[in-house]
Amino acid sequence: MKEEIAFLEFQGVSKRYGSTVALQDLSFSIPQGVTCAFVGANGAGKTTTFSLVGTFIRPNAGVILVNGIPHTKYRARGGAIGLLPQDMQFFEDRSLVRQLKTFAELAGFTAKKALEEAHRVLELVGLQDRFRDRPDSLSHGMKVRLGVAQALIGSPPLVLLDEPTAGLDPNMRVSFRSWIEEIKAETTLVISSHELGELQLLCDYVCVIDSGRLVAQGSMEDFLGSVRKVRFHVESVFVDWLLLKDKYPNIQIKNLDEQNLEVHFDPSDYSLPDVNRIILGYLIEKGVGVYEVKSQRSLEQSYLTATGKGDIETEASTGQSE
């Protein structure tokens, strides 16, 4: 976390579509400089939230602040917001570079500088060789990249990306991560996606919404929670643990099956590296091969827990390897 100054803030925002309530008294604040995972199920209100920031729709109640001022005033005063809407449609009869140059001019660049900026963002997303082409000649993945490029024009201080990795192949996802890594230092980024593993790698902040309400928000670290257990995938769990239990009475070892065991501990007694060192050292000493160590809750698990749709204690762990 860089600074705890709220850069994007929703205060009691509600939005209805006829009788359907999309957002209900939604309040959250995203600090300046973070890369925020904006997480929610289909219909939770993510796209509505982005559409409100993009001024595509108006809220029925509440206030949206960017850098402390209402977002419409922020934009009217020249404050830039880069936004990749979910259903991005480009001008099919204009070349990529021309579209982006126009956007750069709207961001305040002179004609010459705008052209340079258009080429810069095209290069960033790997479309520099297609600059003369029209969007109708691009594949879906390339269109997503073009959308990301337009959102990054002029290096806006706030960038919102709605489902930026949808339809991207594995190579492009890796590239996407590198674009984000390149810009995250100087931008407040809000990324909405169902690819929670991707978000966990990229983001240091998280907002979870469900049925138009905020369920949780905070740093990714806090949201995932302190690690209290580690799972080991080993050659065999049938080891004499007595010596270890005598030496470390606060560490509890549970055999899950013949090759998986779970070690429970109190973070106030032992740190995670301590536990790893103790257990791995003991297993090596006993000549037991270790295939895998899992020690962190995944964003997916934490999300399910936060929304009440899953219980971490009963769910099988599928977390990230330590």
Added chain:
Amino acid sequence: MILFNHIYVLGREELRELFFRVRSFLSLLLYIGIFVLAIRGFVEADKRVGEAIGQDDRIAETFARVINELQFFQSGDLAREALQWPIVFPLFQFLVVIWLPTFVAIVSCDMISSDISRGTLRYVMTRTSRSAYYLSKLISHFIMYLGLQCLIYLLLMGGVLVFSDRIDFEQAWRPILTHAVVFVPYLFFLVTTTQFVSALSRKSFSAILKVHLLWLVFMIMMVQWSDGPLTWRHFLGVILPFGTLGQESLIAFGSWGLAFLLLGMFFFKRRAI
């Protein structure tokens, strides 16, 4: 300053689109073509009417009486002044008044609705305000029609000087300039009403239907209420812009245009896109 910059950038792009879009380009050629053909015919008509009036004073008297009885003008002097103008110019302006609304409806009916239906409006709205977008559309379309009409008036001037042996430059420039002046609020009215409808529509076809429906309402208004806020006298003022008739026309179309601009912006800024 930001607003003006955005209007300039978006307006420039819109103008470029207008000239390169097949539909507007063909409409533009048709629009100019009709006037080029009409110039020759109107000059001939002017010549024959002029000859008839010159040979028989009763025809001139009949014209003056008709104008008086219809109470187009509040004074006989103005009626006489109207008769001083070669008839080619009011005839030409009559064609402008009749043909321009259709041309504007064809070219501009989807100036906003096409961006809404294609989804490109969201794309643009990520970078600019609705006011800048709305005004840029208005200004670019207005400039295009104005430029086009200036070209047509120049063609008229050239055509009259080439084809007519009874109208010289001195007789031609004043009617053309006067018509050009009263044309401006009329054009403003047409563009703002079309834009108003376009901003409230989602499909181009429905926009073009709604524009014509709106003008039908105006026509009914004109017939029903001769003293209403928009009457046939205001249209007549664009064709025969003498004295108060021209001024009334200027004020009426300017006011209606402004009202539709403000209404259109009000609704557009509030609609979901």
